[in-house]
Amino acid sequence: MKRRDFIKTTSLASGMMLMGGLDTFALDSSSPITSWFEDSRFGMFIHFGLYSIPAGEWKGKIMPRNWYAEWIRMQHNWPNNPGIAKKEYDELIKQFNPTNFDARQWISEAKDAGMKYFLITSKHHDGFALWHSKADDYNISKTPFERDMLRELVDACNEFDMKYGFYYSHWLDWGHKGGALPPWDQLKDKQPSQKEFDKYWNQKCLPQVRELASEYKPSFFWFDSWSEIADQPYVTEAKIDELISTVKRIDKSCLINSRIGTKWLHSKKDSVVDYLSMGDNEFPKKAISKPWETSGTMNHSWGFHKHDFHWKSSADMLRLLIDNASRGGNFQLNIGPMGDGQFPTASIKRLREIGAWLDVNGEAIYNTRRAEIREPKWGRITQSKDGNTLYLFVYNPLEYDEIFVPRFRREPQSATILENGQTLVARAFNRGTYIEMPDYGVDQNITVIKVKY
Ligand code: FHN
Numbered sequence: 001m002k003r004r005d006f007i008k009t010t011s012l013a014s015g016m017m018l019m020g021g022l023d024t025f026a027l028d029s030s031s032p033i034t035s036w037f038e039d040s041r042f043g044m045f046i047h048f049g050l051y052s053i054p055a056g057e058w059k060g061k062i063m064p065r066n067w068y069a070e071w072i073r074m075q076h077n078w079p080n081n082p083g084i085a086k087k088e089y090d091e092l093i094k095q096f097n098p099t100n101f102d103a104r105q106w107i108s109e110a111k112d113a114g115m116k117y118f119l120i121t122s123k124h125h126d127g128f129a130l131w132h133s134k135a136d137d138y139n140i141s142k143t144p145f146e147r148d149m150l151r152e153l154v155d156a157c158n159e160f161d162m163k164y165g166f167y168y169s170h171w172l173d174w175g176h177k178g179g180a181l182p183p184w185d186q187l188k189d190k191q192p193s194q195k196e197f198d199k200y201w202n203q204k205c206l207p208q209v210r211e212l213a214s215e216y217k218p219s220f221f222w223f224d225s226w227s228e229i230a231d232q233p234y235v236t237e238a239k240i241d242e243l244i245s246t247v248k249r250i251d252k253s254c255l256i257n258s259r260i261g262t263k264w265l266h267s268k269k270d271s272v273v274d275y276l277s278m279g280d281n282e283f284p285k286k287a288i289s290k291p292w293e294t295s296g297t298m299n300h301s302w303g304f305h306k307h308d309f310h311w312k313s314s315a316d317m318l319r320l321l322i323d324n325a326s327r328g329g330n331f332q333l334n335i336g337p338m339g340d341g342q343f344p345t346a347s348i349k350r351l352r353e354i355g356a357w358l359d360v361n362g363e364a365i366y367n368t369r370r371a372e373i374r375e376p377k378w379g380r381i382t383q384s385k386d387g388n389t390l391y392l393f394v395y396n397p398l399e400y401d402e403i404f405v406p407r408f409r410r411e412p413q414s415a416t417i418l419e420n421g422q423t424l425v426a427r428a429f430n431r432g433t434y435i436e437m438p439d440y441g442v443d444q445n446i447t448v449i450k451v452k453y
Pocket of ligand 1: 224
């Protein structure tokens with residue numbers, strides 16, 4: 001028997017007596033430079049580099065700690081004497097030749113998956129750059145692959161009309177004497193001096209970010225740090241301001257994220273960045289008014305890890321996307337390509353399943369904003385920017401005879417299932433809208449209903 005589920009009328013219904021049909025109002029809080037980001041909602045994050053070759057295993061030993069394959073340089077032999085000697089790690093440079101890399105294939109997979117922007121680790125913590133950097137020789141031109149991978153990806157993004165951005169590790173850089181090491185006790189005697197870090201900052205970090213911003217013209221940067229940065233002496237507020245102004249002087253519309261200085265996350269200081277980045281796979285349970293995103297993995301590791309089989313289902317990842325969109329946020333879903341440049345089969349399968357669902361239901365995600373309605377128990381709600389359309393995502397739909405949407409007093413014009421156009425019976429009552437649910441389920445166990453007012 002289906003459980004009847006009524007949502008208590010929210011207290012807002014008695015409070016907010018707005019004129020007109022919708023008690024809600026158009027919610028386009030975007031600034032001119034972030035509206036494309038908020039409209040996009042869904043992007044591809046790529047972790048690829050030298051670390052993609054060992055893929056989580058070094059000399060037959062699976063890396064310990066958090067199984068982030070891109071950390072193998074520092075996590076091998078953790079915790080006693082962590083790290084692989086640079087000379088030994090740099091043997092990977094001679095092996096780096098992703099013969100199956102095809103920029104157009106990567107970007108078309110992203111596009112077919114319904115992703116509206118592309119983000120790649122231009123330089124991760126190991127300090128190795130995926131472009132022909134003039135600022136530092138530790139880059140892809142020194143490998144058998146030789147080609148400028150970022151340039152090929154930028155060309156493919158432009159061909160496929162895909163916005164793109166660069167992840168850049170501004171704090172940790174294990175390829176430069178002055179770059180910071182992981183803030184671990186075991187390494188405190190090996191950390192660079194402030195003078196050495198300043199040299200890294202002025203001779204590698206700022207010049208490389210300048211190169212990327214001026215020669216590759218990204219729409220956004222994704223700088224990476226996290227809680228410990230509050231306790232480290234290197235990336236000071238002055239340096240963060242300097243890095244922000246370095247980018248903004250070249251392109252003031254290029255977006256910058258809050259993980260440039262994590263202690264600013266959700267704090268008063270977040271006014272100096274354009275969007276908030278949550279922690280890894282952190283999906284907030286409430287709406288956030290400033291543009292924001294969660295970066296998440298399809299399995300566990302960001303870089304390809306040959307022993308990481310903890311793949312999430314497409315249905316689960318779709319709910320993460322819907323949850324974030326209904327709370328005003330984006331979802332940047334990560335792929336860790338294998339050392340030869342191909343996406344793992346398990347990733348491709350999930351990308352295509354998600355893309356098929358978005359082909360039919362994307363209207364309820366893209367160009368929407370969070371609805372100023374208390375989150376219902378039956379699922380999630382987004383609304384059109386003009387406030388005249390609601391999109392209802394009913395999770396586990398077969399459990400409900402009808403659902404209640406609070407805070408609407410005028411009769412809806414129509415209520416239809418996006419997947420098949422079926423018109424549902426909807427009636428205004430008790431300062432809300434009751435919608436009778438069909439007695440069948442739809443794809444991915446999520447019924448999406450478009451309600452026009
Ligand atoms: O240490 C990195 C990690 O390798 C990965 O790049 C993630 C992505 O959000 N950021 C840092 C850990 O939070």
